[in-house]
Amino acid sequence: MADNTAIEWADRTWNPVLGCVKVSPGCDGCYAITQAHIRASNPHPRVASAFNGLTQRTPEGLDWTGRVNLIRERLGEPFTWRKPQTVFVNSLSDLFHPAIPESFIADVFQVMAATPRHTYQVLTKRHGRMRGLLRKWSPITGAPPWVHTGPWPLPNVWLGVSVEDQERAELRIPALLETPAAVRWISAEPLLGPVDLRNLKARNGALIDCLGGDVKTPGGEVYSGAPSVLDWVVTGGESGKGARPPHPDWFRRLRDQCQELGTAFFLKQWGSWRPQPRYATDDRHHVVMVDGHDRGTPWPGWRLDQPDAVVMERVSKKSAGRELDGRTWDELPGAREVVVQHG
């Protein structure tokens, strides 16, 4: 079953794999768990069996069981969509989850290669496996595990990693930059802390400007024109029960860095919190963020006149909207140069 989707930057989702396991703080409010749990009780037996066994109740609430269901019959769905579609792949799983066999991931890529009219957006938190497989499959170092005579990396596949804070940015983005891809992107959603994309600390201590391509070594030398940079930055706040509020400056910093280097920037949503310009006293619905830290509701001696103090108001996702500084940000990437390999 493919779904039309409410995701602002895609026409539809395609879920040939279902089920996952939480890996980092960005997973704490994983909406896919609830979706999977509800659909396991769907009156249609085919839908219910696709979601069978994926979720469980725990003392902390609903969670994945760790099981992953491969839905082979869904692999053919993109062939049935006549009009070009922008497709978010695996919105209810992670394509590079360790339990998914390499041969199945290869099948997904083969379908994407065979349907170039569609644009596919793949997003993962398993950056290491993505890098390993895509490098292994590259015609330069090996070959895709299918007969492939078109361009590589696939020009219609955008590869991305989730980045909820600086720690995860420094863990996942360097792997993404080393992954063969026509378009590289990050989803900084839910954004849980400030992220500096122009000074990303690599494991060897070098600073990477992943928008401009420069690398500054620990010794201070600067190398320009790194072979890959990010093409698209999507960000947004968390929504739903237990949603953690973002500081508006976290979004502004990403936007400003993207604008400086001409990188496409997309603000998907505020989520369940929006900035409240006026002082508010309802301590059930407001928190105070200062310098990016949640300082509780109002704490002794708090002052809204501190330079970066913001009162965030809990509201519905719809009324929070998507505007930042008076407008929406809906930029999309253009594909960068693609190395054409004919094998």
Ligand code: SF4
């Ligand atoms: S990786 Fe995605 S689908 Fe998997 S648990 Fe985390 S948020 Fe949910």
